Structure formats: structure tokens, C-alpha cells
Amino acid sequence: MKNTLLTLILLFTLNIFAQSTAISIDGKFDDWDNLTTYTDTSETLTGIDFLETQITNDNNYLYIRIKTNEEFSLTSNLIPQDIRLYLDTDNNENTGHPEQSGFGSELGIVFQERFAYINDSSGDQIGFSNFIRSAPTITSNVFEIAIDRNFTSNTIKLFWQNGHNNDRLPNTGNFITYTFDETPITQYIPIEINKEQSDYIRICSYNTLMNGMGTDRLPHFEKIIKAISPDIISFQENSLDNLTLKSLLDTWLPLNNSNGWYVNFNTASKWEITNQWTNFRDLNPPANKHNAVLIDLPNSYGKDILIVNAHLICCNNNTSRQQEINGWNNFLIDAKTTGENIDLPENTPIVYLGDLNLVGYSQQLTSLLTGIDENGNGISPDWDNSDLENTTALQTDINMNYSWKGSYEDVGGFTPGKLDYILYTGSVLNEEKSFVLQTEEMPSTRLELYNLEENNTSSASDHFPIVADFSIKSSLSVLENKLDVFTIYPNPTKENLNINFKYNGIKKIGIFNIIGAELYRTKTNQNSFRVNLSNFKNGMYILKIQDEKGNMKTQKIIKK
Numbered sequence: 001m002k003n004t005l006l007t008l009i010l011l012f013t014l015n016i017f018a019q020s021t022a023i024s025i026d027g028k029f030d031d032w033d034n035l036t037t038y039t040d041t042s043e044t045l046t047g048i049d050f051l052e053t054q055i056t057n058d059n060n061y062l063y064i065r066i067k068t069n070e071e072f073s074l075t076s077n078l079i080p081q082d083i084r085l086y087l088d089t090d091n092n093e094n095t096g097h098p099e100q101s102g103f104g105s106e107l108g109i110v111f112q113e114r115f116a117y118i119n120d121s122s123g124d125q126i127g128f129s130n131f132i133r134s135a136p137t138i139t140s141n142v143f144e145i146a147i148d149r150n151f152t153s154n155t156i157k158l159f160w161q162n163g164h165n166n167d168r169l170p171n172t173g174n175f176i177t178y179t180f181d182e183t184p185i186t187q188y189i190p191i192e193i194n195k196e197q198s199d200y201i202r203i204c205s206y207n208t209l210m211n212g213m214g215t216d217r218l219p220h221f222e223k224i225i226k227a228i229s230p231d232i233i234s235f236q237e238n239s240l241d242n243l244t245l246k247s248l249l250d251t252w253l254p255l256n257n258s259n260g261w262y263v264n265f266n267t268a269s270k271w272e273i274t275n276q277w278t279n280f281r282d283l284n285p286p287a288n289k290h291n292a293v294l295i296d297l298p299n300s301y302g303k304d305i306l307i308v309n310a311h312l313i314c315c316n317n318n319t320s321r322q323q324e325i326n327g328w329n330n331f332l333i334d335a336k337t338t339g340e341n342i343d344l345p346e347n348t349p350i351v352y353l354g355d356l357n358l359v360g361y362s363q364q365l366t367s368l369l370t371g372i373d374e375n376g377n378g379i380s381p382d383w384d385n386s387d388l389e390n391t392t393a394l395q396t397d398i399n400m401n402y403s404w405k406g407s408y409e410d411v412g413g414f415t416p417g418k419l420d421y422i423l424y425t426g427s428v429l430n431e432e433k434s435f436v437l438q439t440e441e442m443p444s445t446r447l448e449l450y451n452l453e454e455n456n457t458s459s460a461s462d463h464f465p466i467v468a469d470f471s472i473k474s475s476l477s478v479l480e481n482k483l484d485v486f487t488i489y490p491n492p493t494k495e496n497l498n499i500n501f502k503y504n505g506i507k508k509i510g511i512f513n514i515i516g517a518e519l520y521r522t523k524t525n526q527n528s529f530r531v532n533l534s535n536f537k538n539g540m541y542i543l544k545i546q547d548e549k550g551n552m553k554t555q556k557i558i559k560k
Contacts, residue, residue: 007152020181021056022188023063023354025146026392027136027418029517032056032065032144037148038176039107048072048081048162050169055158057180061133061146064162071139071362075128075414077112078139078360082163085109088175089151089277096120102156103175105123109147115411128415136281137417138362141279142517146400155179173494190442191396191435195452200306200432200469201297204230205353205420207404207463215247220453226252228437230466232295236269236355236463247301265291267309272296274304277342283330285323289313290331293552294344301350301472303428306335310354313549318360325364326373328352332381333371347383349472352423355404355463359417366540368423370556381423386554387542389426391434391468391501397441403464405438426554427473430518434468486545497531499545508546512556 025030032054039052049069056063063084072079084098089106096104097119109116116131118124124304131148159176160169170176195202206225209392213221213235225233238245244262249268250260260275270501275294280286290307310328313320335344344350358365363374369388371381381388394401403420406413421436439447439456447454459465501507509529511520519541520531533541536559 006168006242019056020065020183020185022058022059022185022399023056023061023144023146024394025063025133025135025144025402026394027140027144027401027517029065029142029144041171042263043167045165047165047467048079048083048167049140049165050160050162053160053169053176055176056176057149058185059182062151062156062178062180064145064147064158065142066145066443071141073139073360073516074111074134074143074202074314075114075137076110076359078316080164081112083111084161084163085145086159086161087147087151087152088157091153091155091157091177094313099159100173100175106152113412114414125411127286127406127411127413129413131409132415133386133400133402134415135401135418136362137359137414137419139237139360140362140363142296154182160338182293185497188397189400190446191394193396193437195229196433196470197471199300200471201301202227202229202308202469203353203422204282204390204467205286205309205349205355205422206233206465207236207311207355207420207461208238209461209463210237211353212461213238213245217460219247220456222248222252223452223456223467224437224439224460225249225297227452228465229253230467231306232267232269232307232473233269234307236266236309238266247526264293264294264322265309267291267293267307269293269295270308271298277331280327280331283327285327285330288327290328292342302474303345303347303472305349305351306344306353308350308352310352310356312355312357314357315359318364321357321360322364322367322374326378329367329371329373333379336379336383347428349428349471350381350388350425351429351468352388353466355419355500356421357419358421359414359419359447368421372556380556382427384427384553387429387556388423389429389431389523391422391424391431391466393422393434393436393466393468395436395438395441395464396524397443397446398439401436403466404462405458405464418465422466422468424468424470430471430473432469432471434466436464436466438464464535483526486553488543488555488557491555492560493533494560495534497533497543499529499531499543501527503527506530506548508544510544510546512542512544527552533557 037052040050051067054065072081086105086109088103093102093104096106099105115125133146154288157175159175246261246263261271264273264276274296275292277292279288289311294306334340335342372378401418402416405416439452488499506525509522541557543557545553
């Protein structure tokens with residue numbers, strides 16, 4: 001009787017009430033929390049099973065969130081799937097392709113083949129860079145998608161289908177009707193490019209696409225790098241020698257010292273590079289796509305900084321990419337312990353950046369953040385035995401975090417995605433600001449403000465520069481004396497996680513999945529607190545505790 005009632009409810013509740021919302025396409029999903037959710041019926045299927053979807057909009061985009069029973073790659077067949085989204089964009093069953101009764105599809109999106117086809121007289125195929133954005137680029141069981149609003153009707157219909165196992169959301173014969181909400185919403189506030197304080201350390205990573213700085217694209221790079229004005233910049237796909245690169249930077253951004261810029265292994269710095277390590281080839285496994293430099297910061301900072309420039313192997317080479325990450329983690333273990341190749345003083349700031357090509361398994365990002373490889377081996381990478389932090393880095397002028405974008409004409413090409421990262425040791429560094437710069441999305445007034453032109457970033461490279469401003473924490477005493485003094489048990493846990501503190505004050509407690517999506521949040525001033533994890537899936541999560549002064553500790557927890 002229960003199943004019959006559920007089926008009847010589903011047949012009559014296919015309308016989603018529109019809610020205009022400012023969604024950030026960043027793979028974090030916290031901005032979906034208060035929106036209507038359409039939940040699929042419980043099914044027994046082999047392969048990817050749709051669980052739920054959400055829909056919203058703003059003036060420019062239709063936003064859709066999809067959740068499934070297990071992780072997969074949205075835009076490849078890494079895990080077998082044939083997931084498609086059908087849209088009746090004019091709300092007219094007599095136009096478009098008659099996918100089912102009452103539904104004429106004008107737009108069909110084939111995710112793993114990376115194109116959409118238009119069901120009109122043209123029958124055109126269009127590439128994803130034309131109209132769609134999605135996150136994350138790695139495997140996940142949750143994705144968020146933005147589709148350009150070029151629809152002919154204010155009301156549309158849609159449904160999901162996985163051709164691999166014939167799963168549908170909603171079930172066969174049904175569809176979701178969505179009417180756009182045109183209520184004005186708060187617009188995205190642009191991120192100012194300039195540093196807010198002169199003593200912040202500005203770090204940039206930039207893939208220049210096949211030695212772009214040695215080509216006729218050089219004037220575009222000049223404008224971009226002048227506008228960003230980094231203190232430290234790491235390049236990927238740059239084959240200019242050290243002296244040539246130094247000469248360019250000395251001309252573009254002259255320094256008031258006798259040496260000018262220091263350049264080594266495609267990393268350039270305003271301050272002296274005192275040591276370097278290349279390729280880590282003696283590690284097992286090797287990390288052949290890494291170069292590290294130690295930079296002598298001015299005495300006012302109190303510390304030197306290690307910059308690790310990474311360009312991980314591309315595309316379908318998941319095994320090799322994981323091996324490179326494991327090699328880096330071995331280097332980090334060496335750096336934090338006495339002996340062998342490198343000994344860093346405790347609490348040396350570490351920044352790991354570059355074109356990481358994270359388009360495969362989520363385990364690779366997990367390994368970078370946690371220091372733990374696919375077999376459960378490794379140590380936490382930060383000095384306080386926490387994970388590395390991942391910069392926020394939204395674009396300066398749109399609420400999306402992608403740092404790479406293929407050609408408009410590239411049918412079968414990937415959606416624009418986040419390939420470039422800046423990771424850092426949060427125990428000693430504060431992220432003051434971070435952003436991705438794409439001039440094509442900037443209005444003319446802001447382009448003029450920074451002496452940029454609309455086509456600068458697209459003409460320079462298929463990657464956009466990613467930038468972060470850091471300050472070095474002046475004192476670790478509060479962090480060490482307070483947040484280090486807590487215990488959690490049992491870990492692993494089947495149900496309840498107990499947290500005991502040895503100091504008073506308000507604490508914020510958050511639990512995140514391995515790609516950074518917040519799943520639980522609360523505040524407490526108690527010294528003993530219990531979190532019920534019975535509704536969490538088995539696996540690894542990140543517990544974050546922050547005190548009233550902003551000091552934070554993270555701890556891996558296991559739900560079994």
C-alpha cells in the first residue's frame with residue numbers, strides 16, 4: 001500500500017515552484033540547501049541511479065543540481081553511464097522531438113559524449129563551451145550545472161535519463177515542469193583585482209599553453225600579468241629559459257632592487273630563491289611533474305615559503321596522475337622529517353599550485369588535500385596534522401570557479417572546468433583573497449580600470465590565471481593552546497561522534513565531504529558535544545572546528 005501511495009503522489013507532483021537564486025558553480029553545493037528537492041522513487045538498479053534533482057534560475061542561467069547513488073564522471077565514461085538531460089524549452093509538445101507523450105524536446109544534452117543536439121529543422125550539434133558550465137570535474141555523486149537561458153518560453157519541461165540502465169528521473173511517462181522566477185536577486189559582487197594590503201603575498205599560477213609567452217600572444221600575457229602584479233608566479237607549459245623569462249618580468253614589473261626578478265624552474269619571485277628541487281625523480285613512486293623552490297621572504301614575514309609548481313599528467317592517465325601525487329606526498333613527508341633530501345623548519349608556509357588536470361577520480365584531490373594515498377597510506381600534510389586548504393578562487397566577475405575553457409567550436413570538448421589550483425598550509429597562512437581572471441566576462445568599465453582588453457585571456461591561453469593573496473599568521477599560540485586540546489571518539493564510528501574540549505568559548509563545528517561540500521554545521525559553547533552520523537554514508541569525512549577568534553583545526557573522521 002505504501003509503494004502505491006508514493007507512486008500516486010509522484011504522478012501528481014511534477015511541478016517545481018521556481019525560486020530565483022544566486023548559485024555559484026563551484027562544486028560545493030551549500031547554496032542549494034533551502035531549495036525545493038524532487039526525489040526519485042526507490043529502485044533496484046545496476047549502475048548509476050538517480051536520487052534527486054533541484055532546479056533554480058537567475059537572470060542568465062538555468063541551474064540544475066543532480067544527485068546519484070554513487071560517484072561517476074559527468075563528462076566521460078570513466079564509470080559506465082549514458083546520462084542525458086532532455087528539455088522542452090518552449091513548453092510545446094508539438095515542437096521538437098517527441099520523446100514521450102506531452103513532451104517535445106528542443107534540446108538534448110549528452111554528457112559523456114560532451115555535446116548537445118538541437119531538435120529543430122537544423123538538427124545542429126553544439127559543444128558544451130557554447131552554453132553549459134558544470135562542477136566538479138572529478139568523480140562525484142553530486143553535480144551542479146548552469147545552462148544559458150536562451151529559451152523561447154518562460155515555462156519549460158525536463159527529465160533525466162541514463163541510457164546505460166534506463167533509469168529516469170522522474171520515472172517513465174513523467175516530466176518536471178519549471179516556470180522561471182524573474183524576481184530580481186542580488187547580483188554577484190565583482191572581486192577587485194588589486195591587493196587590499198601591500199604586505200600580502202600575492203601568488204599566481206598560469207598555464208601559458210604551449211609556450212605561449214614565446215609566441216605572438218605575448219602582448220596579451222603582458223597586460224594580464226601587469227594587471228595581476230604578482231609577487232610570486234609559477235608557469236606551466238612555458239619553455240622560456242630563466243634569463244628570458246626574467247628579462248620579460250623585469251621589463252613589465254620592474255623592481256626597486258639591484259637584482260630584479262629571481263627565476264628558477266618556471267617560478268619567478270620578487271625575492272631570492274635560495275634552494276630548489278626538481279622532478280623528485282628519486283622518490284618511489286616518482287613525482288615527475290613537480291618543481292619546488294624555497295623563497296627567502298623579507299625578515300618582516302618571519303618565515304621563508306616553499307612554492308611547489310605542479311603540472312600533473314593530463315586526461316585519462318588516472319594511474320600515472322595518482323602516482324605523481326603520491327610522489328609529491330612522499331616529498332612532503334621528507335620535508336617535514338629530518339634527513340634525506342629536504343628538511344624544512346617547522347611551520348614553513350607551503351603552497352602547492354599549478355595545472356593539476358583533475359578530471360578523473362576524486363581520490364586524487366583527496367590525496368592532495370589529506371596526504372593519504374589510495375591505499376590509506378601517508379600523513380597529514382599541514383604542520384598541525386590537518387589537511388591542506390583549497391583556495392576559494394571564484395572568477396572576478398561571474399559566480400563560477402572554472403579556470404580552463406575549450407573552443408566554442410569544439411563539439412565533443414569538455415565543459416569549462418576547474419583545472420588550476422592553489423593549495424596551502426592553513427595552519428600558517430591566511431587566505432585573504434583569491435580569484436580567477438577571465439577578461440571575456442568583465443564589463444568594459446572594469447576592463448578599463450585595469451588596462452585590460454576583452455580578448456586578453458582567451459587570446460593568451462586556454463587556461464586563466466588563478467591568484468591568491470596570503471598573510472602569514474603572526475602567532476600560533478591560540479591555535480596550539482586551544483584547538484589542539486580536544487579529543488574525538490570513537491573514530492572510526494558507526495553512529496555517534498563525541499567531541500570533548502578542554503576550554504570554554506563558542507566553537508563552530510562543521511563536517512565536509514572529501515570535495516569540500518559542507519554536510520553539517522552547528523555552534524556550541526559546551527565542552528562536550530555529540531554529532532549523530534547515522535544518516536551519513538560510510539566513508540571519510542573532514543571535521544572542522546573553529547573558535548571565536550577564527551582559529552581552525554581539521555580532523556579526518558571515518559564513518560563505517
